Each structure stands twice: as C-alpha cells, then as structure tokens.
Amino acid sequence: MSSTPIVLITGASSGIGAACATLFARSGAKLILAARRQDRLKELALDLEQAFGIQPYLLALDVRDRAEVSRVLQALPPEWAAIDILINNAGLSRGLDKLHTGVVQDWEEMIDTNLKGLLYVTRAVLPGMVERGRGHVVNIGSIAGRQPYPGGNVYCASKAAVRAISEGLKLDLLGTPIRVTEIQPGMVETEFSEVRFHGDSSRAAAVYQGLTPLTAMDVAEVVLFATSRPPHVNISEVLLLPTDQASTTLVHRR
Numbered sequence: 001m002s003s004t005p006i007v008l009i010t011g012a013s014s015g016i017g018a019a020c021a022t023l024f025a026r027s028g029a030k031l032i033l034a035a036r037r038q039d040r041l042k043e044l045a046l047d048l049e050q051a052f053g054i055q056p057y058l059l060a061l062d063v064r065d066r067a068e069v070s071r072v073l074q075a076l077p078p079e080w081a082a083i084d085i086l087i088n089n090a091g092l093s094r095g096l097d098k099l100h101t102g103v104v105q106d107w108e109e110m111i112d113t114n115l116k117g118l119l120y121v122t123r124a125v126l127p128g129m130v131e132r133g134r135g136h137v138v139n140i141g142s143i144a145g146r147q148p149y150p151g152g153n154v155y156c157a158s159k160a161a162v163r164a165i166s167e168g169l170k171l172d173l174l175g176t177p178i179r180v181t182e183i184q185p186g187m188v189e190t191e192f193s194e195v196r197f198h199g200d201s202s203r204a205a206a207v208y209q210g211l212t213p214l215t216a217m218d219v220a221e222v223v224l225f226a227t228s229r230p231p232h233v234n235i236s237e238v239l240l241l242p243t244d245q246a247s248t249t250l251v252h253r254r
Helices: 015-026 039-050 066-076 104-132 154-172 193-195 201-207 214-226
Strands: 007-008 030-035 058-061 085-088 137-139 181-185 236-242
Touching: 007 015, 007 066, 007 104, 015 030, 015 039, 015 085, 015 214, 030 039, 039 181, 066 104, 085 104, 104 137, 104 154, 137 154, 154 181, 181 214, 193 201, 214 236
Parallel strands: 007 030, 007 085, 030 058, 085 137, 137 181, 181 236
Antiparallel strands: none
C-alpha cells in the first residue's frame, strides 16, 4: 500500500461511511467520498477539512446506476485514479414484511443497492488494483448475511450475497497481493432503521431501546484496523456485535 493511500468510500454521506471517512482522514489518507446526497457530503467534507486539513474528492454517485458508476469512476483525475482501498458501504434495508406481503419496490431497491451496486463499483475499481499489484476491498456486510430473521427475507438474502461475493473474490484474487475483508456488524445505531421504516423515527428508536448498540465509529475502527495490517495479513471476515446482542434475534434489553 502506498504511504498515502487513496480510499474510496461509497455511501459516505452518513453512518458507517461518514465514520470511516473521519478515521481515514485522521490517518492521513486521500479520500474519495461517494454518495447521492451531495449536501450531506459537502458538509462532511467541510468538517474533515477543518479538523484534519484535507480536501476529499467528492463524487455524486448512485451505485444502482451501472452506466453512471462506470462513467464517474473512469473519469477520475489521474492523481485520484489509483485507488488503494475500496470500502463498499452503500446499502440499505426497506420494510419488515413477510415475503408474501412484501413490497416489490423495496426488494428492488435493496437488491440494486446492496448487491448490484457493490458489484458495479467493485468491477470498476478492481481491474486497476490488479494491474497495479496492490489494493484492498472492504465489503460492509451484516450479521443478517449469516442468519435470517423474521421479516428480513430479501435484506438478509442481499447480505448473504455480499458474503458469498466476498468469499468468491478471495478465490478469484488468490495469487495477487489484493486483500478482501468483509465486516458483518450486528445492531448499529445509524439512520439504518429510519430508512427501513421509511422515516418513522419512533419505530426506528424502538429497535435500540433498552440496549447499547454499536456506533458507526465502532465499525469504522475495525475497518481501519483491517486495512492497516501488514501486507501478508488479511482479516478475512469480522462479525462485530454489541455485547447486548447474541444473534440476529436474541438481544438483551434492560
């Protein structure tokens, strides 16, 4: 890895993505921050510039749009093009319906973002890593990819796919120096539940009631740790849970 790595973070405007941006900025990395919400991204960039004196390169990017992903990432200026670390963080959940009452539009959004978006971005960035002989792909998965829960059918399937893709990538990249890490968080208090419940704040707050969930920064610290190991060490996967959580469905509430 170069002494000043170039780090591309998708879904960087909030939550785990924004926390990763903060920690990597503090570590002195050059940041490419991608998200749909440019207003939020600009606010974050201003904060990072004031705190750490760095100027991130901002991308307006909807990972679901294959043509846009290809066009935007191919158009990176030469000084930003050699991406060392890709953090595939863009993802979301919608609804908690049983499959037979599920909203197809919610399914499409989850599959297009969590699965196809991750594939499109990885496909655009990875050839350069292979060519340069260096790089690290970090996929933000979920405990939901290991163990489904009631009403989580399609979301859990999309995260199980992220796990399978991460494993497959390691097989494809064997013999190259490129590393692949999948981070699988349990309950993290971000906008995740609010997005899932289409902006219902009280329903979202109830998810974390009576327990201490992970923070976005807890996850970002693990990402930074994994990507800063010596070149011969690959943190293949990390299942990261709050102490109050034992499985997807078993949590301790006070």
